[in-house]
Amino acid sequence: MTEQLLDLTQHEIEALKTRFNLAxxxxxxxxxxxxxxxxAALPxxxxxxxxxxxADLEDRFKEVFFRLHGQHxxxxxxTMLSYAASISTLVAGMYLKRHDISVSLVxxxxxxxxxxxxxxxxxxxPVPEDVLHDADRIYERLAASVTTDALFLVDPNNPTGFSLLSHGRKGFEEVVRYCVDHDKLFIVDLCFAAFALADPRFGRFDLYELLDTSGVRYIALxxxxxxxxxxDAKCALLTCSRDLHEDVYNIHTSVLLDVSPFILNFLSRYVEDSIEDGMASVRDVITRNREAAQKALAGSLLEHIEPxxxxxxxxFRIQDANVKATDLQRHLAQHEVYVLPGTFFFWNEPERGESYVRLALARDPGEFLASVTRLREAVDGYGA
Known part of the structure; x- marks a missing residue:
């Protein structure tokens, strides 16, 4: 069954039917x-x-969201709101298509x-993520790699966890400098940025100050x-530079009117709660589950790649070159454990992803421990 699925979302739909969903x-x-x-206060x-x-609910949500993230x-x-990040991405894509803008995607x-x-x-x-790994060479490697009108990055990246923030401000500064010098539209998906905010090694600097003072043309999601x-009650945000705003806004309003006022009110309270607890509710469960996965899979076929x-x-990297992610994933699914193969993430060269699988960590810790325990048992039984 799994080999007939066309994308990761279809895999995730199947995973929702399984007992140990790590997809x-x-x-x-x-x-x-x-x-x-x-x-308890929902009514x-x-x-x-x-x-x-x-309008007041929208303004309040934007204010608390960007205050939490330090994007003053x-x-x-x-900033335009929509009910899913995919809708914001769709709007960005429609803008590219309307203006015949070619794009390089990480x-x-x-x-x-x-x-x-x-x-x-x-x-x-495609532009390989590794062109961003050396802060001193980002500019020259982008200049050598990007031949399109726009550059589209994901930061932090899903699935690798890489972030330009690992270079401090310099990573984003070098990307923006390249885009300004070479007249590139910069598109950046920041949908995992809350995890940088929650990670005590990083946090976030005011990226929009850098973007707006640099003169770069940009769309940020x-x-x-x-x-x-x-x-899955959620809200996505699309923010763009002044020169793009009228065109992007006109596309955005052709797609949707607004986000549910109840959802905006509800979400604002969650954001305020994270301001009060310093993102602890987000950070603690992810940290605990990552440690549980590393411990459960230590010495196994799967090697954890530190993000x-x-x-x-x-x-996770599959340590046996003879084992393919698609085969392993199929085996695990037969044992009620669902992970995602790396092939779909390498969207231009799927074969490169045959050495990787991805596990989701945002789970109740007790259920997650049961899942990775079952995963280890199934992994150890592969090929036996």
Whole structure:
């Protein structure tokens, strides 16, 4: 069955039917004490939203979201909201198509990004993630690698956890400097940025100040969907430079009117809760589960690749060159354990992904431990 599936989302749909779902990166952990109080107040939040202007709820959500992330330079009017990051990506893709803008997209990354671009008639060209790994060579390696009109990066990246923040400010500064000097549109997917914020080694500097003062043309995508246990109640944010705003806004309004006022009210409380607890509810479960996965799989066929940022997914290398990810994933599914093969993340060269699998970490720790224990048993039984 699994070999007939066309993309990672189809795999994730199948994984929702299994007992040990380590596939989708959506948040399935239980509520923290502060979040339990929000859930208990849902009726009041409903009526509060009902009595409040849509514009006020939108402004409040943007304010608390960017305050949490330390992005104090964002102009509220430059940010457009949608109910899923895929919709924001669709709008960005439609802008590229309308203006006949060619784009280079980082590889590996989640296959939803190239799929959305393909579906609107944009054919992305791969740019290897490793061109970003040496801060002193980012500029020259981009100059040698990028032949398109736009550069599309994911930071932190899904599935690897790499981030330009591993270079401090310099990583983003070098990318922006390259884009300005070479007149490239810079598109950046920041949907995992909350994990950099939650990681005490990183945090976030005010990226929008850098973008807006540099003169770069840009589209930035942010999201709530992978951060809090919201049962997929979420909101994505698209922010662009002034020179793009009118065109992007006109495309955006052709796609949707607004995000549910109740969802905006509900989400704002979760964001405020994370401001109060310093992102502990996000950080602690991911850290605990990553450690559990490393311990459970130590010495096995799967080798954990340490991410730059402690994101909500774990990337494992298959240590036996004769074992392919697609075969291993099929074997694991027969044992009710569902992981994602690396092939789809290497969207231009799937064969390169046969050496990797991805595990999702945003799970209740007790259930996650049971899953990785079963995973280890199934991995050890592979080929036996």
């Amino acid at each position: 989708d990166a959506h948040t399935h952990q239980q509520q923290s004490p502060g979040q339990q109080e929000i859930v 009041a939040l409903w009526y509060e939203a009902e009595a409040t202007r849509q 330079s964002v102009r509220a009017e430059s 590889e590996p990354c989640f296959d939803n990004l190239p799929d959305v671009l393909h579906n609107v008639g944009v054919q992305p060209v 942010e999201d709530t969907g992978k951060t809090w246990p919201l049962q 730059a940022v402690n994101v909500s997914v774990a990337w």
